[in-house]
Amino acid sequence: MLVGTLNNRKEALNTLNIDNIRAEFPILDQDINGKKLVYFDNAATTQKPQVVIDAISNYYTGYNSNIHRGVHHLAEKATSAFELSRKTIKEFINAESTEEIIFTYGTTDGINLVAQTYGRSFLKAGDEIIISTMEHHSNIVPWQMLCEEKGCVLKVIPINDEGDILFDEYKKLLSEKTKIVSVVYASNALGTVNPIAEIIEEAHKVGAVTLVDAAQAMSHIDIDVQALDIDFLCFSAHKLYGPTGMGALYGKKELLNKMPPWRGGGEMIKEVTFEKTTYNELPYKFEAGTPNIADVIGITAAIDYVNKLGKKNIADYENELLEYATERFEAISGLKIIGRAKVKVSVLSFVIDGIHPQDIGVLLDQQGIAIRTGHHCTQPLMQRLDLVGTSRASFAVYNTKGEIDRMVEGIEKAKRFLL
Amino acid sequence: MTIKEIQEEIIEDFELFDDWEGKYEYIIDLGKSLPKMSDEFKTEDNVIKGCQSLVWLNAYTEGDKVYFQADSEAIIVKGLVSMLLKVLSGHKADEILNADLYFIEKVGLAGHLAQTRSNGLASMVKQMKMYALAYTSQELKI
Ligand SMILES: Cc1ncc(COP(=O)(O)O)c(C=O)c1O
Numbered sequence: 001m002l003v004g005t006l007n008n009r010k011e012a013l014n015t016l017n018i019d020n021i022r023a024e025f026p027i028l029d030q031d032i033n034g035k036k037l038v039y040f041d042n043a044a045t046t047q048k049p050q051v052v053i054d055a056i057s058n059y060y061t062g063y064n065s066n067i068h069r070g071v072h073h074l075a076e077k078a079t080s081a082f083e084l085s086r087k088t089i090k091e092f093i094n095a096e097s098t099e100e101i102i103f104t105y106g107t108t109d110g111i112n113l114v115a116q117t118y119g120r121s122f123l124k125a126g127d128e129i130i131i132s133t134m135e136h137h138s139n140i141v142p143w144q145m146l147c148e149e150k151g152c153v154l155k156v157i158p159i160n161d162e163g164d165i166l167f168d169e170y171k172k173l174l175s176e177k178t179k180i181v182s183v184v185y186a187s188n189a190l191g192t193v194n195p196i197a198e199i200i201e202e203a204h205k206v207g208a209v210t211l212v213d214a215a216q217a218m219s220h221i222d223i224d225v226q227a228l229d230i231d232f233l234c235f236s237a238h239k240l241y242g243p244t245g246m247g248a249l250y251g252k253k254e255l256l257n258k259m260p261p262w263r264g265g266g267e268m269i270k271e272v273t274f275e276k277t278t279y280n281e282l283p284y285k286f287e288a289g290t291p292n293i294a295d296v297i298g299i300t301a302a303i304d305y306v307n308k309l310g311k312k313n314i315a316d317y318e319n320e321l322l323e324y325a326t327e328r329f330e331a332i333s334g335l336k337i338i339g340r341a342k343v344k345v346s347v348l349s350f351v352i353d354g355i356h357p358q359d360i361g362v363l364l365d366q367q368g369i370a371i372r373t374g375h376h377c378t379q380p381l382m383q384r385l386d387l388v389g390t391s392r393a394s395f396a397v398y399n400t401k402g403e404i405d406r407m408v409e410g411i412e413k414a415k416r417f418l419l
Numbered sequence: 420m421t422i423k424e425i426q427e428e429i430i431e432d433f434e435l436f437d438d439w440e441g442k443y444e445y446i447i448d449l450g451k452s453l454p455k456m457s458d459e460f461k462t463e464d465n466v467i468k469g470c471q472s473l474v475w476l477n478a479y480t481e482g483d484k485v486y487f488q489a490d491s492e493a494i495i496v497k498g499l500v501s502m503l504l505k506v507l508s509g510h511k512a513d514e515i516l517n518a519d520l521y522f523i524e525k526v527g528l529a530g531h532l533a534q535t536r537s538n539g540l541a542s543m544v545k546q547m548k549m550y551a552l553a554y555t556s557q558e559l560k561i
Contacts, residue, residue, distance in 0.1 A: 033439065356493035358472045363495075366439045388472070388492060417440075417447055418494060 016313050022398045024049040035368030038403040043188045043216060043347050043394035044372055045238045052242055055301035059294045067293055068267065082293055085300045089248050092303050093233065094224040099282040100256065102249045103296055107215040108138040110234030110249035113286065114211055115142035117259040119180065125151030127179040132157040132165050133384050134187040137377045139213045143182060159384065162340040163190040171202055178208040185217035189376040190339030191347030197228050204229065209255065215239055219306065220315050220345040225250055242302030243295035256282050263288040314397045318346035321395045325404045332411055338390050346395040355418050357391040363414035369407055422514060425506050426522035433526035450498030456490035467542050472496050474543065478550035485512050485554055487547060499540060507547050515551035520544060
């Protein structure tokens with residue numbers, strides 16, 4: 001258990017009181033189109049508890065100041081709150097040191113950083129990068145850009161119709177040419193939880209470096225980067241009850257040290273003359289310019305919040321919701337659940353015979369129910385499954401079975417309209 | 420009827436509904452009754468950018484009038500598109516170019532339409548006006 005060394009950490013509750021939890025999310029208490037809001041778009045972004053909102057607003061009202069360089073009281077206070085977030089993340093994922101935690105704009109930014117620094121420096125023509133069929137565009141495009149520039153080759157792990165990767169096929173793709181294996185931990189479109197430990201183990205056997213896209217996994221699955229021997233891991237705070245446009249990249253220190261800086265500017269330097277610049281130490285080498293201080297501080301509040309509830313309690317409850325919803329959805333005629341992987345996070349994608357996913361989304365919205373429709377930024381996956389898109393309900397800790405019942409009624413109503 | 424008169428008629432139709440259900444039933448019916456577009460026009464060139472679902476738009480002229488055909492995979496979008504056709508198709512190019520489309524706002528759909536869809540509609544209107552513009556400049560050349 002990683003909880004305990006920092007202030008304000010309480011013992012994890014054994015059973016969650018969902019009514020109390022809901023009351024901590026002010027946004028949930030509103031009507032949309034005359035109906036009480038049901039928010040089932042949590043894979044896109046989660047809502048924020050009051051403690052996170054307060055942490056951000058307290059910074060601006062109480063101690064807004066630039067960090068690291070100031071000698072005055074406010075600058076010191078802001079700097080320690082900022083650096084506390086690094087420590088909080090370090091403990092949350094069990095990194096070895098805070099130097100291994102680089103603040104980024106989010107998952108996408110982290111993957112680009114690795115592609116543009118590690119990739120550009122250490123990969124050459126003919127080297128291979130492996131991703132999977134179910135990647136988010138964020139974990140496809142940066143590698144395609146790198147391949148284009150360096151003449152590397154992108155290989156894709158196939159999946160079966162249920163949405164599980166074909167592990168034997170993955171092993172066949174691996175060779176001494178494989179330099180990077182970059183795979184999503186939990187799929188935003190199907191819910192699939194990939195066997196990340198085994199994927200990493202196999203990649204390491206051929207000497208490849210691994211990147212884990214933990215955007216969806218972070219709020220549902222306990223992640224220990226040392227136990228999993230992850231080389232790079234990226235996540236976004238906003239899918240973890242934290243602020244948007246903010247996240248972190250974890251990288252093993254030895255790798256980060258070898259990598260050149262990416263963006264140039266203030267903070268990332270040690271000394272600048274017009275002739276030559278020497279770069280700062282980790283993690284500052286990768287953090288040019290004044291960062292988004294308020295939102296970095298918000299991450300501590302978000303992670304503390306998750307720790308207070310207990311990730312396992314959250315996951316257990318969300319699984320209960322997923323099972324309940326799966327059962328209820330299976331009883332809807334013409335509805336087909338897309339994504340039947342053995343292990344899933346609380347993402348439920350579906351299609352209905354004869355109905356375009358967007359039409360379902362629009363009619364649910366009329367009933368106050370927010371879901372996502374479309375390709376979920378996984379167009380190659382949709383092509384593989386031969387779908388134009390899906391409708392997707394994704395659950396968070398504040399959702400309830402009653403809300404799932406409302407969605408089922410909503411879908412039945414939409415079907416009456418559309419068929 | 421002028422573009423303005425058609426818009427007024429649609430606004431009147433919508434005044435009959437006091438809840439979203441009636442409005443959407445009407446839109447879905449419009450969508451269902453829009454004639455299917457023949458596949459030869461469902462080309463890459465005719466796809467409207469900015470729509471979440473695929474929307475195709477084709478234009479042709481007869482005499483001094485511009486006509487539109489359109490289709491979509493999603494039925495609600497198709498219904499909305501069908502309203503746009505009803506308003507803009509069969510008018511002179513300069514009338515289309517100068518048309519002020521206020522009916523979407525007036526029938527209370529703007530608020531009901533999520534951003535992506537209203538962007539889609541906006542792209543659609545823009546494309547229709549582009550066609551009209553192309554035809555006016557052709558006329559000028561003649
Ligand atoms: C699996 C996955 N990867 C990457 C991302 C991109 O995250 P961000 O937009 O915060 O960079 C997402 C967000 O939807 C995601 O679900």
